[in-house]
Amino acid sequence: MGSETPLHLPVIDFSNKNLKPGDPQWDLTKADVQKALQDYGCFEASFDKVPIELRKSIFKALEELFELPLQTKLRNISKKPFHGYVGQYPVVPLYESMGIDDSDVLEKVEAFTEKLWPQGNNNFRTTIHTFSKKLSELDITIRRMIMESFGLVKYIDEHLQSTNYLLRVMKYEGPDTEETKLGLNAHTDKNIVTILYQNHVEGLEVQTKDKKWIKVKPSQDSFIVMIGDSLHALLNGRLHSPYHRVMMTGTETRYSLGLFSIPKAGHVVGSPDELVDEEHPRLFKPFDHVEFLQFYYTEAGQRSQSALKTYCGM
Numbered sequence: 001m002g003s004e005t006p007l008h009l010p011v012i013d014f015s016n017k018n019l020k021p022g023d024p025q026w027d028l029t030k031a032d033v034q035k036a037l038q039d040y041g042c043f044e045a046s047f048d049k050v051p052i053e054l055r056k057s058i059f060k061a062l063e064e065l066f067e068l069p070l071q072t073k074l075r076n077i078s079k080k081p082f083h084g085y086v087g088q089y090p091v092v093p094l095y096e097s098m099g100i101d102d103s104d105v106l107e108k109v110e111a112f113t114e115k116l117w118p119q120g121n122n123n124f125r126t127t128i129h130t131f132s133k134k135l136s137e138l139d140i141t142i143r144r145m146i147m148e149s150f151g152l153v154k155y156i157d158e159h160l161q162s163t164n165y166l167l168r169v170m171k172y173e174g175p176d177t178e179e180t181k182l183g184l185n186a187h188t189d190k191n192i193v194t195i196l197y198q199n200h201v202e203g204l205e206v207q208t209k210d211k212k213w214i215k216v217k218p219s220q221d222s223f224i225v226m227i228g229d230s231l232h233a234l235l236n237g238r239l240h241s242p243y244h245r246v247m248m249t250g251t252e253t254r255y256s257l258g259l260f261s262i263p264k265a266g267h268v269v270g271s272p273d274e275l276v277d278e279e280h281p282r283l284f285k286p287f288d289h290v291e292f293l294q295f296y297y298t299e300a301g302q303r304s305q306s307a308l309k310t311y312c313g314m
């Protein structure tokens with residue numbers, strides 16, 4: 001005891017590479033992605049497309065956003081659960097977050113910005129949009145690789161068109177004690193793929209299949225890529241969707257962002273027949289993601305160990 005090497009996530013390099021489907025480098029990276037996602041459901045991606053100036057602008061934009069009066073922040077509403085403002089009350093006092101639907105579409109970011117700053121805020125709009133675009137490129141590369149890995153090339157375009165992006169921006173206050181406090185409850189993501197980015201304050205922990213918590217320590221140009229329950233279902237359980245949580249210590253404020261690829265309402269998430277055979281019986285009934293999310297936020301959904309299994313397990 002005491003001499004165990006700390007657990008860490010696999011690191012996969014997406015920097016300085018002009019990755020193109022069919023190139024040898026693409027295939028090597030694809031194999032690493034598949035292995036990491038089978039083993040951990042998560043990896044750290046080194047990705048150099050967010051230059052230091054953009055990193056600075058992103059975290060400045062987040063500070064500015066969360067400093068707005070509560071009344072203003074409450075204008076961030078959405079029909080979909082957990083897509084709008086979530087306040088510091090009552091469950092997790094350190095946490096506050098907001099959601100920007102379709103953050104890769106300039107007009108949508110513009111509309112979000114105008115709601116909060118009726119006089120306009122070009123800096124905020126451009127920063128959020130540019131950042132989302134860059135991250136969506138990484139998301140698309142990774143999802144292409146995943147679909148290829150499982151022999152689903154013919155479904156790639158249809159799959160990529162079946163989702164929208166949500167950018168969630170998060171603020172976690174330091175608890176100001178030596179103790180570690182819960183910043184965000186342990187959960188699995190419900191979407192397809194999540195890409196997380198954070199300021200210099202750590203706190204994210206990802207659970208391994210044998211229930212050990214890995215403390216994630218990303219660098220300035222690394223992004224945490226994670227599988228959500230919808231992709232787990234789409235691939236008939238081939239990839240793991242890991243539990244994760246945020247634990248906070250100290251006095252510093254943690255800011256993080258997550259780009260979530262999410263199945264569109266009305267799109268049925270179901271595993272193609274190619275992934276179903278005697279060895280891999282169908283695990284989940286096809287479902288609508290928005291309806292699944294609504295179930296997740298009911299009492300029964302919150303109580304179940306796996307909302308996905310309870311909702312549509314076979």
Ligand SMILES: O=C(O)CCC(=O)C(=O)O
Binds near residue numbers: 168184196204256257
């Ligand atoms: O803040 C983080 O790093 C994690 C956030 C998260 O897990 C989520 O929003 O689903």
Ligand SMILES: [Fe+2]
Binds near residue numbers: 187188189244
């Ligand atoms: Fe999450």
